[in-house]
Amino acid sequence: MSEQSLSAVEAELYDRQIRLWGIESQEKLRAANVLLINCRGLGCEIAKNILLSGINSLTVLDDSLVTEEEQIKNFFLTKESIGKKLAEAILPKAQSLNPLVKITADCENPVEKNANFFEAFTIIITTGIKTDLVLKLDKICRINKVKLISGDVFGMFGFSVADFLNHEYYEDRVQMLPKKRTQDGSVKTTIQVKGQIDYPELNKVLIFPNTKQSIDAIKKSNRRNGLFFLMLTLLEFRNENGRNPQISTKTDDIEKLKIIKKSIVGLYKISTSIFEDSLFEQSFGEVVPVCAILGGVIAQEVIKAVSHKEITINNIFLLDPVTFNGKEECVGA
Structure with a gap:
């Protein structure tokens, strides 16, 4: 439309x-x-x-x-x-x-x-x-x-x-006006600034073990927030099990998550301390x-x-x- x-x-x-x-x-x-x-x-x-x-x-x-x-x-x-x-x-x-x-x-x-x-x-x-x-x-x-x-x-x-x-976007920004050019006493105005963000395709973002995806982005992974790897671990759990972690199988699911975490940190060549395993305890249900x-x-x-x-x-x-x-x-x- x-x-x-x-x-x-x-x-x-x-x-x-x-x-x-x-x-x-x-x-x-x-x-x-x-x-x-x-x-x-x-x-x-x-x-x-x-x-x-x-x-x-x-x-x-x-x-x-x-x-x-x-x-x-x-x-x-x-x-x-x-x-x-x-x-x-x-x-x-x-x-x-x-x-x-x-x-x-x-x-x-x-x-x-x-x-x-x-x-x-x-x-x-x-x-x-x-x-x-x-x-x-x-x-x-x-x-x-x-x-x-x-x-x-x-x-x-x-x-x-x-x-x-x-993606092109327009952002409003406040700009100070030169005093000698103001006629109505105002000292600032709002201007529209154009910008662009070039997003990468998602097969360069969501990379898991045992896939044929490019691993070029992995080289920059040592500076990532640990929650990024928690995200990958939880997504890979769903990929492997066809479901999210469940309270009814909590003990078994946490063990599965730990195994997946090891494979992911191995792929990205980072320490297992990138995030605490205790976060798995807070990853059940849709709150x-x-x-x-x-x-x-x-x-x-x-x-x-x-x-x-x-x-x-x-x-x-x-x-x-x-x-x-x-x-x-x-x-x-």
Whole structure:
């Protein structure tokens, strides 16, 4: 969808946002078609924020059924949703957040979608999928100039990794005016500065043992935040086991995580002290407050990437499970 002028109804509804980031940015959002893969604890937080921002359309791709546990932590669901297709069950409450956004439910398995399906979107958001699918999607996105951001929550730990291609942005900066040129008494003005971030493809960012990926980026790994390697360890656990670590098998899963950690630090040629094994204790479940924090961060990045307003994170965000401070890492560039 090409950019269009906002209607009077849209201008009134998005008045506060227009004052914040301008009419041009809101029109870019109004033209954006977003795909969200999985709408569970983290996904529902992301969906809420981007729906309120005023995008054109949101497609929710999720083939799961609503469980009792999922219903408790997903505010789009009710007790009547249990046993139903999740993508369809969230529609009523999601649509009520913003009736002006077109919302579509797709209950197919993301793995079974062909490449053509993903071409129509402005940006794709993924949660809770294996890395091989993320990397496959990234290749498709790069061919079709579609932006991609992937995020997950493991207990108290959360992260996102983005590929916004060759992303141009505009940033407002305050500039002091020479006193001799001022006529109205003002001493400063706001100017718009253009910038660009060239994102690396994700197969240069997410590198695991036993893959055929290039390891050139590994040479710079000794300066990485330890949480980056915690992220890789947890993702590799999902890749190997087809699930996240579970409380019901906590003891066994922690041992598996320790083994995976050894293989990853061996690949990157770093010390096992890069992060403490005690962090594994905090990596179970999908903690709702952490979903809310990370969901806000990812949605903010989506809004910035689509509107081209303000600088985006390049390219990894890490939420510290101990301090809850956000850390940024640039990997693979």
